[in-house]
Amino acid sequence: MISSEEMAVVDENAAALGVPRKQLMESSGNAVARVVRDQANPGATVALVCGRGNNGGDAFVAARFLSEYNVHVHLLGRPETISTDIARENWDALERAELATHQVTDSTDFDLGEPDVVVDAMLGTGVTGALREPEATATEAINASDATVIAVDVPSGIDADTGESEGVAVDADQVVTFHDMKPGLESVDASVTVADIGIPETAELFVERGDLLRLDRNPAAHKGDFGRVLVVGGGPYTGAPALSAQAALRAGADLAYVACPETVAREVQGYSENLIVDSLSGSHLAPKHVPELLDRAEGMDCVVFGPGLGDHEDSLDAVTAFFEEFDGRAVVDADALQVVPDLDTGATLICTPHQGELKQMGGQTADGWRERADLVQSFADELGHTLLVKGAYDVVSDGNGVRVNRTGNPGMTVGGTGDVLAGATAALACVLDPLSAAALGAYANGRAGDIVAEERAFGLTATDLLDGLPSALWPEM
Incomplete structure (x- = not known):
């Protein structure tokens, strides 16, 4: 059907x-x-x-x-x-x-x-x-x-x-x-x-340019109609949450917010005047911040949790406490991924692990992409959340459907490309179902990398992908 x-x-x-x-x-x-x-x-x-x-x-x-x-x-x-x-x-x-x-x-x-x-x-x-x-x-x-x-x-x-x-x-x-x-x-x-x-069967399996047809925009739309994204992260790292928030804007979100510790808030704001930065007391995320974060997430269409967060015990406890109360849509990335298997949450999650993080979560991997696809689908069904597992071929599944993305190149092994992916996926999750958002996020991130690589070969950086995202998502404009 x-x-x-x-x-x-x-x-x-x-x-x-x-x-x-x-x-x-x-x-x-x-x-x-x-x-x-x-x-x-x-x-x-x-x-x-x-x-x-x-x-x-x-x-x-x-x-x-x-x-x-x-x-x-x-x-x-x-x-x-x-x-x-x-x-x-x-x-x-x-x-x-x-x-x-x-x-x-x-x-x-x-x-x-x-x-x-x-x-x-x-x-x-x-x-x-x-x-x-x-x-x-x-x-x-x-x-x-x-x-x-x-x-x-x-x-x-x-x-x-x-x-x-x-x-x-x-x-x-x-x-x-x-x-x-x-x-x-x-x-x-x-x-x-x-x-x-x-x-061919792969026309439904592989993410290709046809998936871009999902991104329809009403000419009479108003600010906010295409999404508000909150990125929660930072502390040990400042660039990661800034990359995710900027990627959300480049992928079509109308507003991007960052909630990060006050010790790095000024640096995060300095990356772009387009970001709305809210500071949290202290040097790292902690359970005491959860009520405030829940209030800020209330008006958001999607939350990105994890970029630059670190693995401090308090921070991981805060991730757990947040998702026990949150029932919205979220992209979970980086260190925050490790708490997902034990979560009891009403939230709709898109998890974006690489192969190593997938194993830490309890999943399995394989060399061939077809075998990987079967394993990812099975683990997504077990978790009850959507998985976007990064690799040379990205595999996406919500436990029912499976999509495979082939865009991207070896130059994207550079740090920060996963943060861009998380932000772009969150923007798309504001307007699409989780499986489609994750699949198109993977496609756009990889295609942006391919566009940049045409000019810079393997000398690209994560910030280069930000400029490539609009061309990847709206190539005819």
Whole structure:
């Protein structure tokens, strides 16, 4: 089962892995043609009612595979308004082959005829809301016909995720959907065929550029809508919490706060005027600070706990006491990780250990990434929290799903890159579910390192990654 948002991510990830959408469209159209052949004998009349997106493009391809039928392709709109290059190419192929094509530029001009089979390829999984014209008129004509109706991916007018419609919708007899079942199809009274169109398994496993589609921003958003992050750390070290907080800002958070001992607060503030620094009495975190930290965490969307914290007994006791009372979302890093296995907490945690820290927590590791993935998934399920285990291949799991990230390079063995990762992941956790946030955090951190390495090779530093994060997350802007 896959949602429309996840399907868009997987499509783009497949392209990143070398399987272009044009190739997927060819496979999709072929799958539709196979179902048409199952429903009608050669010589039957087939009407393909097509929108101007990739759903229509699938039907343009299908028409080429139906040469033994009397095929009529109805385009709802003008060819110059076809919205994607690959759909346009397949429309052009139909016209050059001189197949029967009809352009519907006004709903009053739509004439379905009396076909034996209708292929509904007007709208795909990414379209919601009530049908507009000419799709609404075409839908009424399809529903009034005696033809067998085959819908491409999802019946037009039906929400692929909910199965609901906001008005008229195509009443399909058969649905050909691609790659995986869509949730909304469970409530549709039609036979459903799930067609394998050649999307590799790794398009769902590896974190790739398609995952960036999750980062949608409303143009009418206000300050704070994309997250407030509190970083708790410092004492023995000053750079670590500053790196995490700055990374949170570079990864899209609106506000970044740092709570650190008063002995290092001035130094932490000196790293950037963009940080809001709150000082805690003393030279290290202690249980006496927990009530104050809980108050400060109250208005935050995510807390980062651990960068530069050190392993003082008082500090570790404070970590435990904080999470026993905290029920929000947090990224746990560095020395704070060692208390996680024994925690009794209502918080939602994303833990970011490297291999050594994972072993200290009680987890196991292996040489091959597939073996590591199985072990990480099992340990995440045991902990009840999301794990982002750093390595040449980062492995992310919440105990159910597993993602693997391959961005990054050997230059990132330099100190501080993990602090950047923790802050970036926290920013993403403000707006995404924990598994997606951790996976995309790993991708962005590694991709930032790759961007920097193109200029500086293996002489990069953690602060260089801060400038690389925006380009890694929003490469088209």
